[in-house]
Amino acid sequence: MAASEHIVGRGIGNKLILFTVVLVAVIWMLPIAWTLLLSFKPNSELMISTASAFRAPYTLKNYTDIFQSSGVFRWLWNSAVVSVGVTVGILVLSSLAGYGFARAEFKGRDIIFVLVLLGLAVPEQAVIIARHQMFSDLKMHNTYPAIILPGLSSAFGVFLMTQYFKAIPKDIDEAAMLDNASRFKIFWKVLLPLTIPAQATLGIFSFLGAWNDYLWPLISATKPEMFTITVGIASTQTNFAQSEGLGFLMAQAIFAGLPVFVVYLFFQKYIVRAVAGAAIS
Amino acid sequence: MTDVTLSPGKAVAAVKRPTGASIGPRWSNALFVAPYLVFYVVLLVYPLFKGIWMSMLESDMFDNTSKFAGLANYHRLFNDKIFIGTVWNTVWFVVMTVPVFVAIGLLLALALNSSDRTAAALRAIFFGTSVLSVTIVTIIWKMMYMPGNGAIASIFKLFGLQPVAFITSSSLALVAIAICTIWWIIGLPMMLFLAALQQIPGELYEAAALDNASRWRSFWSITLPSIKRTLLVVVIYEIVAQFQLFGQAQLLTQGGPNNASRPIVQFIYEQGFRSWNLGYAAAASEILFLIMAVAALAQFFVSRKRVEE
DSSP, X not given: OHHHHHHHTSSTTHHHHHHHHHHHHHHHHHHHHHHHXXXXXXXXXXXXXXXXXXXXXXXXXXXXXXXXXXXXXXXXXXXXXXXXXXXXXXXXXXXXXXXXXXXXXXXXXXXXXXXXXXXXXXXXXXXXHHHHHHHHHTTOTTSHHHHHGGGGGOSHHHHHHHHHHHHSOHHHHHHHHHTTOOHHHIIIIIIGGGGHHHHHHHHHHHHHHHHHOOHHHHHHOOSGGGOOHHHHHHHTOTTOTTOTTHHHHHHHHHHHHHHHHHHHHHHHHHHHHHHHHHHXX | OOOOOOOHHHHHHHHHSTTSXXXXXXXXXGGGTHHHHHHHIIIIIHHHHHHHHHTTEEEETTTTEEEEOTTHHHHHHHTOHHHHHHHHHHHHHXXXXXXXXXXXXXXXHHHHOSSXXXXXXXXXXXXXXXXXXXXXXXXXXXXXXXXXXXHHHHHHHHTTOOOOOOTTOTTTHHHHHHHHHHHHHOHHHHHHHHHHHTTSOXXXXXXXXXXXXXXXHHIIIIIHHHTHHHHHHHHHHHHHHHHTOOHHHHHHTTTOSTTTTOOHHHHHHHHHHTSOOHHHHHHHHHHHHHHHHHHHHHHHHHHHHHHHO
């Protein structure tokens, strides 16, 4: 941090920079502020002019309408199940594999690790058609496992956890080994508790990623009752241009954004640390 | 922490006991990585190769069979004007967005690289939009771009200007998607640059300050050389990420008007899951993979050369 103070901390021009950035930040917030404002307006008024947003009447009807439309709560529930499933799955698999690649030697381990890292270079689109076919053959589409399982093949978590386990001083587990503990016990009792910060960051990333994932759930879940909130809200956007129900759409955007926004506010420190950590490794 | 005593006698006994962990290679150690590897092989490696195989099949819609067709799908793609159009749209989108992500991301990072509260709050604002889903982002921006009643049109009118029809204009639709995308995910490059800036030792700037170097000079001779690696990471990451443009285009413009903003992934999605030309879609996805790999590798080698010079 001290370094930066010298760039920003020099008297001349400082205020100007701050002023510019604050101005840009205000512009950055405008779309969300405008969305929020419109979400409290009756649709009939917005149809005439959105300028009516600056004056009363305001209403909560758009929000109560969301609660009455049957789909939304089901979609939220689906998103919760899918995101928790993906997050737990990634944490378990990545922790085990991370420990394995960092600590537990076996023949061919390093070659396998390189092969897994190559997986980071494969974009989802390159595998998505074959994946869809696989789940079709098993008649598994429109189920939670079909939406959850592909996310567990991502190599990112394994890479992150391997780096983290490697950074833990070896004396810690070697001491435990001499104490005659089994590999799994060392992993579970000694090392895993030390990785909690990494678990938190990987967990938040995985959760947000799964919650916001669009392409795979769009393809796999074709029945409305299996939509995630991301896909579900997209499905209601079709006749937007007529601007009938504009306020309702805005309320939907705010409502659907709230869960992730709360997660962001609570875990902001971890998220920032996660991005920074991933950047340095 | 478990309480371990390091008496040598006990250590010898431990290594000999079969229940305890032994140091050195052991096949049972592979059990730690095995669960992940199952997912990796079944859901990534296998579909990758199956996708390549599928791209060489011609499927028959009527009896649900497919036969080997060699490179026929690829040949058809190269003659498909809509596909070629999607390639150019995607490339143009990448060219438009990546430099902006790098420039604005770096500028924001430089301006907000400070430990005070204002900077922290501003960082939170710029990063905050990244946690929204593409669906929410496009609802917001559709409202912004709405002709007549939209926020941007209203601002134009306020200044007595003719409102610009962003998403219905074939020359501006992609620009509109690019603006919305930058607004959405500028936070990540900003954060990556911030992380890099904080690794620069403060003494470097102190020395520069003693030399009375200008802000501009110390940026060129200290900051930029120090964050070269992150710069490369951000550029490659953004190239790869922006080539995958899909949701914004599909939801904001539906690829229109007249295919003017249709990206490759939307083409793959529509061919694969709307028209069910799976082989054709698979071939398109392999081409996308190839273009992305070439673009990222080219960037890597070009920058590497520059770093070495």
